[in-house]
Amino acid sequence: MSIIRLADLKQYSDTLRTRHGEELNVRFVEPRDADELQHYFRSLSTRSRYNRFFGAISELPNGLLHDFLEVGERERFTVVATMMVDGFETIVAEARYALNAETATLEFGLSVDDRWQGHGIATALLKNLECRAAALGAEHIFGDTLRSNETMLSLARKSSFAFVNHPDDWKLVRFDKEIAAAPKDIPCASWRLAALSRQADSPSASA
Numbered sequence: 001m002s003i004i005r006l007a008d009l010k011q012y013s014d015t016l017r018t019r020h021g022e023e024l025n026v027r028f029v030e031p032r033d034a035d036e037l038q039h040y041f042r043s044l045s046t047r048s049r050y051n052r053f054f055g056a057i058s059e060l061p062n063g064l065l066h067d068f069l070e071v072g073e074r075e076r077f078t079v080v081a082t083m084m085v086d087g088f089e090t091i092v093a094e095a096r097y098a099l100n101a102e103t104a105t106l107e108f109g110l111s112v113d114d115r116w117q118g119h120g121i122a123t124a125l126l127k128n129l130e131c132r133a134a135a136l137g138a139e140h141i142f143g144d145t146l147r148s149n150e151t152m153l154s155l156a157r158k159s160s161f162a163f164v165n166h167p168d169d170w171k172l173v174r175f176d177k178e179i180a181a182a183p184k185d186i187p188c189a190s191w192r193l194a195a196l197s198r199q200a201d202s203p204s205a206s207a
């Protein structure tokens with residue numbers, strides 16, 4: 001069973017800013033985004049796609065596209081960061097995260113459109129993910145990256161993640177950060193609502 005009211009997903013969106021102040025809307029992906037999301041992945045450079053998926057793919061295989069669109073299924077969520085470009089809402093970044101309630105960890109992967117890299121989007125999105133992790137009750141947030149992915153390593157370092165070897169794959173590095181229990185300064189006010197709605201939905205809270 002899902003832990004949040006999926007019918008209300010639209011209310012859980014956040015407004016972030018690039019380094020230069022442009023506005024980004026971070027929201028859960030919706031079924032209507034299927035084509036646009038696929039277009040986003042096709043438009044990534046070969047290198048960015050390789051770094052995101054640890055392998056050479058030209059687009060999301062159908063099964064994976066389906067998984068990306070199933071928000072909340074098995075505690076996995078996809079968010080897109082969109083901007084208005086020439087009057088159209090355009091996906092400029094995405095992130096997928098999975099909560100493991102047993103270990104109180106949230107694992108994530110993310111990417112930013114090549115044309116928008118270096119604008120502080122991933123930095124802002126990462127902070128937002130930390131807040132979402134806290135709202136879901138995670139105590140650690142972590143991701144894996146190829147050892148060769150200097151950009152991701154640098155981003156993780158600047159965002160105060162610690163590095164460990166990947167348990168199964170020497171080509172990967174795991175970066176991990178402990179989550180502050182009460183994230184006051186992270187811009188995801190809507191996620192406090194989500195956390196509250198989660199409590200309200202849980203049987204123990206209503207008993």
Ligand SMILES: CC(C)(COP(=O)(O)OP(=O)(O)OC[C@H]1O[C@@H](n2cnc3c(N)ncnc32)[C@H](O)[C@@H]1OP(=O)(O)O)[C@@H](O)C(=O)NCCC(=O)NCCS
Binds near residue numbers: 052113116151155
């Ligand atoms: C890794 C990635 C998400 C970073 O996104 P971004 O929005 O460009 O990152 P930011 O602009 O927030 O930059 C954060 C830091 O990353 C580092 N960085 C950004 N661009 C870089 C580049 N071209 N070369 C080296 N380091 C770079 C810098 O340390 C930067 O901090 P600074 O600007 O204060 O120096 C993006 O490059 C990407 O989508 N790569 C392909 C997918 C991927 O690798 N995903 C990670 C594995 S899941």
